[in-house]
Amino acid sequence: MVAISLPKTLYFLNVSCHYLIGGTSGIGAETARVLAKRGVRIVMAVRDMKKAEMVKERIVRENPKAEIKLLEIDLSSLSSVARFCSQFLLHDLPLNILINNAGVFSPNLEFSEEKIELTFATNFLGHYLLTEMLIEKMIDTAKKSGIEGRIINLSSVIHSWPKPDCFSFTKLLHPIKYNGTKAYAQSKLATILHAKALSRQLKDRNANVTINAVHPGIVKTGIIRAHKGLLIDSLFLIASKLLKSISQGAATTCYVALSNETKGWSGKYFADCNETNCSDLANDESAADKLWTHSRALIHDYLHQSQIHPLPNLCLL
Numbered sequence: 001m002v003a004i005s006l007p008k009t010l011y012f013l014n015v016s017c018h019y020l021i022g023g024t025s026g027i028g029a030e031t032a033r034v035l036a037k038r039g040v041r042i043v044m045a046v047r048d049m050k051k052a053e054m055v056k057e058r059i060v061r062e063n064p065k066a067e068i069k070l071l072e073i074d075l076s077s078l079s080s081v082a083r084f085c086s087q088f089l090l091h092d093l094p095l096n097i098l099i100n101n102a103g104v105f106s107p108n109l110e111f112s113e114e115k116i117e118l119t120f121a122t123n124f125l126g127h128y129l130l131t132e133m134l135i136e137k138m139i140d141t142a143k144k145s146g147i148e149g150r151i152i153n154l155s156s157v158i159h160s161w162p163k164p165d166c167f168s169f170t171k172l173l174h175p176i177k178y179n180g181t182k183a184y185a186q187s188k189l190a191t192i193l194h195a196k197a198l199s200r201q202l203k204d205r206n207a208n209v210t211i212n213a214v215h216p217g218i219v220k221t222g223i224i225r226a227h228k229g230l231l232i233d234s235l236f237l238i239a240s241k242l243l244k245s246i247s248q249g250a251a252t253t254c255y256v257a258l259s260n261e262t263k264g265w266s267g268k269y270f271a272d273c274n275e276t277n278c279s280d281l282a283n284d285e286s287a288a289d290k291l292w293t294h295s296r297a298l299i300h301d302y303l304h305q306s307q308i309h310p311l312p313n314l315c316l317l
């Protein structure tokens with residue numbers, strides 16, 4: 001399915017402000033284009049404002065009614081995420097949809113501003129903090145508007161590669177032996193565990209907000225171009241018939257974000273616009289709870305040390 005040819009029965013239309021991460025290229029930029037076409041107001045959270053301005057210009061040229069706001073964020077940096085959220089909350093915009101889309105693949109071991117392995121910091125921890133800081137706003141928007149809030153975490157089929165004994169929080173933060181593909185796969189497993197843990201908590205709170213994870217398919221975007229090497233090149237040559245276009249790659253995100261059919265669905269994993277099975281480890285509640293507890297403790301320590309005033313939900317630690 002191509003993103004733009006989604007069913008017309010959409011849940012969200014011109015109702016509120018929506019929110020998108022990492023929309024400057026690939027799947028994120030296409031998702032922004034489709035959502036704008038559907039009348040969704042968009043906040044693009046981006047690290048490269050110049051690139052984002054060009055994407056915005058393209059979308060507005062195609063659809064002059066599109067409402068797009070750009071705000072700066074570096075998802076790999078906890079301080080940047082915290083700054084971004086404070087700024088976003090100051091605008092007091094309603095928030096119905098949060099798409100945790102930004103992603104990197106780092107072939108070499110690199111560290112974030114806070115000295116955390118870059119792939120894990122960007123693909124998981126940054127989004128984790130962002131979601132924590134915005135969740136009350138989403139719950140509140142859903143309550144006031146009577147419209148279900150939706151969070152979508154971009155995962156990958158590759159989440160099934162990590163083995164349980166290799167999935168240790170300390171090693172995720174500071175790997176001893178680095179392998180870029182393994183780090184990427186672990187970060188994508190973490191995004192499903194995050195969706196499952198938060199989904200349970202939202203249900204316990206009776207909150208009208210859902211969270212799901214999606215695999216967009218294999219799409220030749222910037223992230224794939226970063227996977228260099230003979231093995232990966234050969235795999236892509238073999239798999240090239242299975243490659244999706246960028247538009248097809250954005251379809252599952254748009255479907256889960258917008259369709260009536262996914263109303264009430266939470267804690268699920270989707271691919272090809274259908275719910276599908278994820279790995280046993282991704283379904284492991286204790287692994288999800290452990291990841292959640294460690295991440296909260298790390299974030300709490302960080303916010304405390306940086307003297308950033310913790311938000312109410314982060315005080316619950």
Ligand SMILES: NC(=O)c1ccc[n+]([C@@H]2O[C@H](COP(=O)([O-])OP(=O)(O)OC[C@H]3O[C@@H](n4cnc5c(N)ncnc54)[C@H](OP(=O)(O)O)[C@@H]3O)[C@@H](O)[C@H]2O)c1
Binds near residue numbers: 024045073077223
């Ligand atoms: N393509 C695939 O085959 C595939 C398969 C499975 C899952 N995914 C997932 O789909 C999502 C979108 O990826 P894509 O394929 O569209 O790749 P992409 O074209 O490389 O897009 C990644 C986006 O993330 C943004 N980003 C990266 N690091 C960031 C940071 N520190 N702060 C803010 N934004 C940052 C990039 O912004 P810049 O423009 O500033 O770099 C870019 O807009 C990712 O989560 C990826 O893991 C992709």
